Amino acid sequence: MQRSLQIDPGKCTGCLQCEMACSYENEGVFNPARSRIKVFTFHQEGRFVPYTCTQCDEAWCMQACPVDAIVLNAATGSKDILEDVCVGCKVCTIACPFGTVNYNSDTGKVIKCDLCGGDPKCAEACPTQAITYINADETGFDRMRAWAGKSDNQPRVQ
Amino acid sequence: MKHVIIGAGPAGVVAAETLRKLEPESDITLIGDEPEPPYSRMAIPYYLENKIDAAGTHLRKSADYFEQNNIEVLQSRIDAINTDKKILTPDTGEQINFDKLLIASGSSPVKPPIEGMDLPGVHNCWTLADANQIIDRAKPDAKVVLMGAGFIGCIILESLVSRGVKLTVAEMENRMVPRMMNEQSGTLLKQWCENKGVTVLTSARVSGIEKGSQHPLSVVMSVGGALPADLVICATGVRANIKLCEESDIETKQGILVNEFLQTTHPDIFAAGDVAQGRDFSTGQYSVQAIQPTAVEHARIAATNMTERREHLHRGSINMNVLDTLGLISSSFGDWEGLKGDDSCELGDNDRFRYLNLQFQDDILIGANTLGLTQHIGVLRGLIQSKTRLGKWKNKLANDPTLIMEAYLATVQGQA
Incomplete structure (x- = not known):
């Protein structure tokens, strides 16, 4: 069973531990600006929304890549950048x-x-379980995926 | 079923893969007219910059990829299509018959109708062969004149500058990338390049190229004067490769006319990519976009419709581009020029070379230009494509256009 990230903004306190963990794991620095997950702040509503890739089935990024530098990770379902192949276009x-x-x-x-x-470090670092890593069919990303399907221009890759 | 694809660029290759997935038993032949394995023109700037070798431009990396997928790859030119008999006559080898044909023959650089374009040292930057010619001549301190500051002209600036040439850019319009960026951002791009030591002449037309005295070439400007040059690179635009349809009943205008199934006026012949005049998401009109994401979108849909089982609708592709000009990143989405009556907002910081322009119809985002932004710009596509009503977020964006990600989360995903 593949798992995916579930994000529950209602539980997010905006502590940015996820961004710290992500940047440290992937870039070797504690620097939210280098994080792949971002927490967006809605001051008026008093709400924080963590946001990152949902590894969507449409994989627009993977399809658009002109040099085959984005590949499907069969084990996790993620779409991964091959850094030595990416030309930076x-x-x-x-x-x-x-x-x-x-x-x-x-x-x-x-x-x-x-x-x-x-083994997503953001989920591990989140102190309030606003970010969890759970079985794919149970995630709240369905709505986002539904939207992707609605504006779909192309057959799915999987 | 025998599927034949003319053109081995991204559209051709993606179509072949899609067909293979949907029809494991069908014959698939992919015909390209260049000697290299199918490669990406998009990667040429990085090849020129020595960031990748020629193999790094290849669309698929393993040497036996097409063989493994049972896709026959042929090198030859197709100059005509017999649509009655469904036969192609290549310039080399035997006739090829087809049940379904995809024309993905791409586009070719346009040469301006001036004297001297055939002189040695005048090159396009379109094929790997062109790139190798440029590499040979773009030696340190060589004088190089680049005709055209469009997308291709801009994207190869970095590689030319890194080769240490003395560079002059001549653009006919009043700014850089005039078909992608508005006046403010195109003018900022020009300043950026000038700050990096590149001479940029705008509203400047080349009237001819002659043999020079101290340097091999002399580029004559219409406003008077001439620029000495060791190398002239012509990047003044591209045109769809539709000549192969001339003698047939396949109708063409700027490109091959297709319907919402990417089908040409012949029911068994489809077109995709730069050569296809397909539906534009923003205008609803049919136009040639000549961009990578559209080529791939076309290819998947056309290939799906070439199989017997499916009818997949093309709802229109969003015209969009992202460009790196000597490290300054610009992007354009959809109807970036906006509608008449101009309902838009913009934010600029000339000193930091940052700029953002959003175009609206009612409270729906329809287009955007960005300069100096690299984070979350894809969401501009998301907002345009989903036609999301922004409601109160339209005013918030008018006050601060950088809140695009917040606007997206609040409206499309109902997160706030």
Whole structure:
């Protein structure tokens, strides 16, 4: 059974531990600006919304890549960037309608969530269980996926 | 079933893969006219920059990929299509018959109708062969004139500058990338390049190229004067490769006319990618987009419709681009020029080379231009494509257009 990240913004306190854990795991630094998960703040509503790639079935990023640098991880279901193949053209950053693939000008490559290979550090670091890593069919990402399907222009890859 | 695909670029390759997945038993032949394995023109700037070798441009990396997937790859040129008999006559080898045909023949650079375009040292930057010619001539301190500051012109600037050439860019319009960026951002891009030591001439037309005295070439400007050059790179736009349809009943305008199934005027012949005049999401009109995401979208849908079982509708592709000009990143989405009556908002910081422009119809985002932004820009596509009503977020965006991600989360996903 593949698992995926479930995010419950109602439980998020905006502590940014997830961003710290993500940047440390993936970039070797404690720097929220380098995190693949981002917490968005809605001051007026007093609400924090953690947000990252849902590893959507449409895989717009993977389909748009001109050099085959984004591949499906069969074990976790994540779509992973092959850093040595990525040329840094950034087409995936505009193709992803969720805005979850970003360009890193320091490396000249793109970065996105890869579920830390099946052990997502954001979920581990979250003190309030706003981010959990659970069986895929139970996640609240269905709504997001439904939206992706609604605006779908193409057959799914899986 | 015998499927034949003309063109081995991204559209051709993705179509072949889609067909293989849907019809394991069918014959699939992919015909390209270049000697290299199917490769990506998108990767050429990075090849020019020595970031990757030629193999790094290949669309699929393993040498036996197409063989493994039972896709026959042929190298030859197809100049005509016999649509009655459903036969192709390649320039080499035997006739090829087909049940269903996909034309994904791409586009080719346009040469301006001026004298001297055939002189040695005048090159396009379109194929791997072109790139190798440029690498040969773009030596340190060589004088290089780049004709055209469109997408291709801009994206190869980095590689030319890194080769240490003395570079002058000549663009006919009043700014850089005029078909992708508005006046403010296109002008900022020009300043950025000038700050990096590149001479950028805008509203400047090349009237001819002659043999030079101290340098091999002399580029004559219409406003007077001439630029000495060792190498001239022509990047003044591309045009769909529709010549192969000329003698047939396949109708063309700017590209091959297709319906919402990517089907041409011949029911067994489809078109995809740069050569197809397909539906534009923003305008609802049929136009040639010539961008990677559209090529792939077309290919998957056309290939699906080439099989017997399915009818998959193409609802229109969003025209969008992302460009790295000497490290300054710009992007455009959808109807970035906006509608008449101009309901838009913008935010600019000229000193930091940042700019963001959003275009609306009522409270729906329809287009955008960004400069200097790299984070979450894809969400602009998400907002445009989902036609989400922004409600109160439209005003919030008018006050601070950088809140696009927040607006998206609040409206599309109902998160706030």
